[in-house]
Amino acid sequence: LVIASATFADAGVYDVVVSNVLGAVVSAAATLEVRQIIPTVSAWPSASAIYRGESLEQAILSGGSASVAGSFAFLSPTDTPPVGTASHAVRFTPEDTTHYLAADGMVAVVVVSALEIEEVPEPVEASAGASFTLDASATGAEPRHFQWYRNGEPISGATNATLAFSDATLADTGLYQVLVTNALSLRLSAPTRVAVDSPKLIGWGGNDDGQLGDGSTDDRTAPVFIAPDAVTAVAGAAHSLFVTADGSLRTMGANASGQLGDGTTAPRSTPVAVLGGTNVVAVAAGAAHSLFVAEDGILRAMGANAGGQLGDGTTTPRSTPVAVPGGTNVVAVAAGAAHSLFVTADGALWAMGDNASGQLGDGTTTPRSTPVAVLGGSNVVAVAAGAAHSLFLTSNGAIWDMGGNDQGQLGDGSTTPRPTPVCIAQGIRSFAAGGTHSLLLDADGTLRATGANADGQLGDGTATPRPAPVTVVGGTNVAAFAAGAAHSLLLDFDGTLLATGANDQGQLGDGSTTPRLTPEPAEPVLIAGLASGPAASHVLAIGALVYDFVYVPLGDGTVVITGYVGEGGDIAIPEQLNGMAVAAIADEAFLGASGLVSVHIPATVTNIGA
Template identity: 30%
Template structure:
């Protein structure tokens, strides 16, 4: 029994050793095979340098450069030379056009159909209008005066009319065509649509104030509760027409006080005030239709001017000359004049701009203002409680001299 038992034990041990040897041999073969496969794969991956990239490179962000800017009530717009439109700031009514009602602290690209190029945009109180290179008009924001969405929607009745300019004011829009037709729609409170009717009329129709429906309109602007337009082929007091709050309601009034022999080059209206500048670089302004030369600007050849659109209170004013130098005066309680402080100014004061920049585009809302320079520099000043300055903060700024750098992927 013991010998038999011993023999059996030795046999089991021998068998176990043999199995271990076989398993070890198989493992060695498998390891060699795997090594060969790995080596061959590595060789295949990296030996053909013409087919496989062996190094990585990073793409640097580029500075966002605006060719035009627009300031609303607590929100902002900026568009680029390649036709992209960005929005930032307050978004309670979907005025940013981003499909939601979430505020943004820095410029965010608004989505449009592929191939769309925005050439002009305007920020109203809480609604927005934009014009494409093909004359298509989009609106969005406040649902009382738009198509009722938080994204850009086409205004279909204007698509075949050849629209060349647009403006958004206090709950109403203006659009004018290459043939000189001026259209308005939205809220007609205070007669701001310049035509018959009360309440909301969201169908674009011709402005009739001062017989503008039978005249050739060159350009127009929508203020808080008033509108203005200038026409071609006329002289004297009939060159500019106003309507709305303080300006004759829907009937309107002709602009008085402009000099003979000078054509109108542009106008701007805000809250209860209007600017008009002429071909001789003279700036006129007033809170009635009787305009007068603006003191403190007579030594400059003025080519643009802007006035703020607050719901009440004092106004902020800007004007710039043919060399791109900027003047500012009026209310500055939020630093919106960009002068480096919050002190009001009684007369036009020179504004320091970013190095090498001159005015390309400037727009002022209720209590913040935006600057785009001829060299691509962007700056902003004033209230920033809702991120309207676009610097990714809610901290106010009071100077234009320091640019706001915005980076994006190329």
């Protein structure tokens, strides 16, 4: 019996009957089993590359051949493999499943980053009135969307790969970043320095340790000139840092813990260079520690470290900068009293240091001497730190808070501390953290405040703490703002600087030491950037002084000149400053002024000191 091309119908028990004229016999039974066979795959297919975040089913299989007709497919099509090249199981399924089994094999799949910023803008130094562009490019899945930021705040309408400037002004000075997003991922660029019209560093307020860098330890109730060519600055409890147009990092003030990063613990009343502080693009100051990032994306830290806030795995203070393990591709930083936070280019948020109030957002109150991931800290575009609380903003405009909340500084309507982040608002453009209060800028330019208010730092006309955000009096059409230990400042788009809260060291910059429950005008100053800090009683600004003279109102419509901060030469004292007659020149008003050739004194002056 010959069976050709056996089928399952041929399966069964067979016997044979043999007969002749004498009779017949039956053979023993024989069982025929027809089995499915595994086809021969002579060539497995190749797979197209996919982006990180895409599943294997989006990798197109092409080519491949087998001994029978059929198709190839991944065994786990919904898997989303990491970036890199790896082999994944593929199954060949024959069309004739009656006679043939499936065959399994492995195919290499290349997974590439879903999004990368290829080109970031070069730093710019430009004259007033200049035209220039900031250009960025990215690779990854289409469509790609761009959003430019200045000093951490999105620029309205700046949604192209190129950000163009025409007739640039001092107000365009700052740090610029571009956020690139697609359906799979996001990337935030490192900041780019832009300096227009030779911006100056100016400051006012507390100066006990020389943190204003003007060569003295005298508090300043009105703005004074500190240094030329500055693009950004930050304030610690009693120290300050600023970055110049060429990326040099300079610092001044208290240094007992080495927070100035100059290799010593000696205080400095004039700016000194930070060791290794070149090509710097981001900086932050805690109570007594400092953080900075250079163009290489590496996070470096110095100063106090009792809580592990330097993130180097120890609690040893450092007077020279140390690289933070894991602190690579860093694009934004923030520092609280004794904790630190940083954002990497992929939008991940990390934290280290003191965590007694849950300010690290890792779900515990355990201090961390190395960086830990913040729970839910993804798609982050900006971060801020109060004394013992933290805030971060995600790319969709949601603001998240964690940590201490005894004064309602988290703004969630309670005074309960939060060791894991809570979302308190949507549609937020930018934000700032003071000692135990927070400021939030809505998309419509309205400034709101929450938290401690004993000194009037919320600017709502009361001294009542607020566990949920309230509108700051006059806080509409806000262009920039900052929060200090117990004071707040806001800049209108018309250029008026307003300040509210504690003023014992002149931190409101209005020429007095009178506290304010609502924002009141400070002394006139041209501002491109504004900074204070959660432990600071001083203020730093990037911009220019309206006047070259430091003065104090006498309360009768006149002022006394107490200092000179100009660049010298032949100068003329004006008859009026800020609408008040110049009536007197104080003792030693020009002491230390360099480059003076002559001084013309107006007839309004009736009293001249020594």
